[in-house]
Amino acid sequence: MYEDEKLVCEDCGCEFVFTAGEQEFYAEKGLVNKPKRCPECRKTRRKLHRKSRRMYDAVCSKCGVQTQVPFKPVPGKEVYCRDCFKEVAESTPAEQPESTTVA
Numbered sequence: 001m002y003e004d005e006k007l008v009c010e011d012c013g014c015e016f017v018f019t020a021g022e023q024e025f026y027a028e029k030g031l032v033n034k035p036k037r038c039p040e041c042r043k044t045r046r047k048l049h050r051k052s053r054r055m056y057d058a059v060c061s062k063c064g065v066q067t068q069v070p071f072k073p074v075p076g077k078e079v080y081c082r083d084c085f086k087e088v089a090e091s092t093p094a095e096q097p098e099s100t101t102v103a
């Protein structure tokens with residue numbers, strides 16, 4: 001039988017109960033590690049995780065620095081680090097400058 005166990009949260013340091021039911025659930029899932037965080041912190045982390053987009057490792061085509069991009073890099077397609085991306089975006093006008101419309 002399982003017994004409620006008091007654990008200390010790694011994140012906020014508060015005590016929380018690892019209930020008998022949870023222990024049974026963990027055992028069923030074959031999880032040997034006890035939870036490191038209280039339910040509140042686990043919830044927060046899960047939320048954070050969902051928010052943070054999956055990032056892919058890439059090498060900047062411009063300066064060669066190791067960077068991360070929010071999309072899967074396609075071979076042959078240029079990938080820029082944050083700095084170069086800014087530079088490229090700034091040097092490529094999205095629209096014609098107004099001055100060109102003036103005769």
Ligand SMILES: [Zn+2]
Pocket residue numbers: 009010011012013014037038039040041042
């Ligand atoms: Zn906590």
Ligand SMILES: [Zn+2]
Pocket residue numbers: 060061062063064065080081082083084085
């Ligand atoms: Zn770069």
